[in-house]
Amino acid sequence: EPEVTQTPSHQVTQMGQEVILRCVPISNHLYFYWYRQILGQKVEFLVSFYNNEISEKSEIFDDQFSVERPDGSNFTLKIRSTKLEDSAMYFCASSGWGSNTEAFFGQGTRLTVV
């Protein structure tokens, strides 16, 4: 069964450092997303990406964040200068065309900023 894969599964970084989280969405999907979940809290939307551009972003997704689809398979989230409060589980998701298609999530990257 096709699945969304994320790497790395864990990342520890020092405050102020840049991190890149990587995702390979399901191959025939058209919408790509990043969500995050701070420990013990709800899953929050960060950004959606369609047709090689951001289609929507949340207030969390400030100038420190960027997304890229560098080739036909990868989808990355970059945090330019990490803060302690960026520590969270980051999930990539993808979905197909239309308003009633399932969104499938990866296993997540646990980011710890020290």
Next chain:
Amino acid sequence: SQQGEEDPQALSIQEGENATMNCSYKTSINNLQWYRQNSGRGLVHLILIRSNEREKHSGRLRVTLDTSKKSSSLLITASRAADTASYFCATDQPQGGSEKLVFGKGTKLTVNP
């Protein structure tokens, strides 16, 4: 309450019993999805129910949707210890145009052997 709020927050049952979790939301939707998350792990898609559907089944899962009350329920029948996880409902935001999902805080289900 916020979009996609589940109740109860926590539920503890014995193996073999049924578990019912509820979700309420505020805005209009195209669909509502339920996900499972084992502790510290990824989100596993369980079921999607469209706004024009009232009930959907998948194995031991039964989902209902009442758009007039803006609520949904997830029923797990004949629960097993392996069903122990957090369960989240998520609603789409048709007015946003990006298909993003808004998640509730989840129900933590514990199934005791």
